[in-house]
Amino acid sequence: MDYATTNDIQEIVEADRKNVWHHLIQHKPFESQIDPRIIVEGKGMRVWDQHGKEHLDAVSGGVWTVNVGYGRERIANAVRDQLVKMNYFAGSAGSIPGAIFSDMLLSKMPGLTRVYYSNSGSEANEKVYKMVRQISHKHHNGKKHKIIYRERDYHGTTITNLAAGGQEERNAQYGPYTPGFVEVPHCLEYHNQYGEGDYTKHSLDAIEAVILREGADTIGAMVLEPVTAGGGVITPPQGYWEGVQALCKKYEILLHIDEVVCGVGRTGTWFGYQQYGIKPDFVTMAKGVASGYAAISCTVTTEEVFDMFKDAEDHMGYFRDISTFGGCTAGPAAAIENMKIIEEENLLSNTTDMGEYLMGKLGELKDKHKCVGQARGKGLFCGLELVSDRETHTPAEEKMVQAVVGNCMAQGIIIGATNRSVPGYNNTLCLSPALISTKDDLDQITSAMDKAITEVFG
Numbered sequence: 334m335d336y337a338t339t340n341d342i343q344e345i346v347e348a349d350r351k352n353v354w355h356h357l358i359q360h361k362p363f364e365s366q367i368d369p370r371i372i373v374e375g376k377g378m379r380v381w382d383q384h385g386k387e388h389l390d391a392v393s394g395g396v397w398t399v400n401v402g403y404g405r406e407r408i409a410n411a412v413r414d415q416l417v418k419m420n421y422f423a424g425s426a427g428s429i430p431g432a433i434f435s436d437m438l439l440s441k442m443p444g445l446t447r448v449y450y451s452n453s454g455s456e457a458n459e460k461v462y463k464m465v466r467q468i469s470h471k472h473h474n475g476k477k478h479k480i481i482y483r484e485r486d487y488h489g490t491t492i493t494n495l496a497a498g499g500q501e502e503r504n505a506q507y508g509p510y511t512p513g514f515v516e517v518p519h520c521l522e523y524h525n526q527y528g529e530g531d532y533t534k535h536s537l538d539a540i541e542a543v544i545l546r547e548g549a550d551t552i553g554a555m556v557l558e559p560v561t562a563g564g565g566v567i568t569p570p571q572g573y574w575e576g577v578q579a580l581c582k583k584y585e586i587l588l589h590i591d592e593v594v595c596g597v598g599r600t601g602t603w604f605g606y607q608q609y610g611i612k613p614d615f616v617t618m619a620k621g622v623a624s625g626y627a628a629i630s631c632t633v634t635t636e637e638v639f640d641m642f643k644d645a646e647d648h649m650g651y652f653r654d655i656s657t658f659g660g661c662t663a664g665p666a667a668a669i670e671n672m673k674i675i676e677e678e679n680l681l682s683n684t685t686d687m688g689e690y691l692m693g694k695l696g697e698l699k700d701k702h703k704c705v706g707q708a709r710g711k712g713l714f715c716g717l718e719l720v721s722d723r724e725t726h727t728p729a730e731e732k733m734v735q736a737v738v739g740n741c742m743a744q745g746i747i748i749g750a751t752n753r754s755v756p757g758y759n760n761t762l763c764l765s766p767a768l769i770s771t772k773d774d775l776d777q778i779t780s781a782m783d784k785a786i787t788e789v790f791g
């Protein structure tokens with residue numbers, strides 16, 4: 334095949350089938366039953382596949398990434414101009430877009446003052462773990478090195494991020510994991526694990542019990558998603574975050590908020606933590622930072638943390654870390670335009686307004702269908718939990734949930750579902766349409782879901 338000029342899409346499909354190992358998918362059916370899917374083009378909220386079939390994308394590129402929508406020429410042009418001028422230099426030096434974007438970003442994050450660039454969410458989180466461990470060695474004789482994470486949260490794909498991951502089906506078979514990570518229970522009240530009493534208090538007591546069991550002098554940090562994403566779109570109960578913040582203060586634990594999904598507008602504020610008045614010590618972000626137009630992630634922290642790495646007397650005392658592609662200028666060049674678009678098109682307020690509208694529509698689905706147990710979410714990040722019994726909250730069978738996703742796909746609407754996440758709980762439909770969504774887009778998405786649920790569950 335002449336790769337430069339071929340317009341025979343079937344040749345592309347065959348090359349893909351023969352050579353490419355896709356992410357998070359079983360390949361056996363590609364051998365005989367179905368073709369791998371190739372996404373050829375995108376514009377706004379819509380993408381076209383190899384058959385020319387149009388889809389309305391309700392999950393922003395499958396995994397909550399393309400926040401400003403497809404086909405943004407101004408981002409592509411900014412990246413092109415930057416690449417021609419200066420594409421790369423190692424991150425031990427600065428770059429013009431890196432400096433500009435850091436200033437724009439920090440202006441949205443009062444209390445935080447330093448940005449460390451790398452290129453994936455997993456990597457941004459790893460940077461924090463390393464910083465926490467180094468602080469522990471430098472200031473606590475290596476003792477305060479453990480990191481608390483939460484059941485059902487996800488922080489990335491590397492072995493250490495799996496150690497910090499609360500999703501058994503993502504973790505299984507990839508051990509042994511990095512030691513020093515300690516789990517606390519999830520905070521999804523719909524699946525209350527405590528019985529009677531105040532759920533928030535139970536959740537916080539459970540975290541405190543883990544801190545006391547391990548010894549506060551062994552715990553350096555706690556990593557949490559502001560809204561748990563792939564673990565079931567879990568919005569925390571009222572008062573949870575105030576309590577977490579108080580525990581971190583009481584036991585001198587650094588608070589790391591993983592904004593890889595919620596960051597840069599997804600919930601209607603710049604960051605998910607800002608919905609809850611949290612004051613984090615670390616914030617990590619990736620997906621929506623440049624809406625997938627270039628790879629970029631950021632680890633953001635306070636001057637207090639940064640200062641701990643400035644001991645000129647100690648030749649080992651600075652952060653001895655590098656991310657080769659953290660020095661690519663395409664990422665910050667794209668991120669600058671991405672942020673300008675969100676501001677100029679008022680996409681934060683659109684996200685809040687459209688998020689409320691979407692929750693209303695999901696509420697209607699709940700009223701109509703017995704298999705809908707709960708609708709939850711924040712801004713344009715929503716989940717619909719499907720159950721086989723509303724009284725007991727028993728999860729719907731995964732194959733039924735996947736059938737709803739497949740039915741929507743056949744209708745030309747791409748939605749998601751919790752996938753290889755928590756055993757027995759891969760039963761939440763996920764929606765994260767671009768921040769440019771209109772009522773009409775959301776009507777199309779929810780009416781396809783209505784039809785799909787009717788056809789699958791009766």
Ligand SMILES: Cc1ncc(COP(=O)(O)O)c(C=O)c1O
Pocket residue numbers: 396452453454455456458487488489490558562563591592593594619620
């Ligand atoms: C909350 C959260 N953190 C981290 C990651 C990892 O990001 P990446 O896939 O860019 O490494 C993800 C990916 O889905 C995520 O959902």
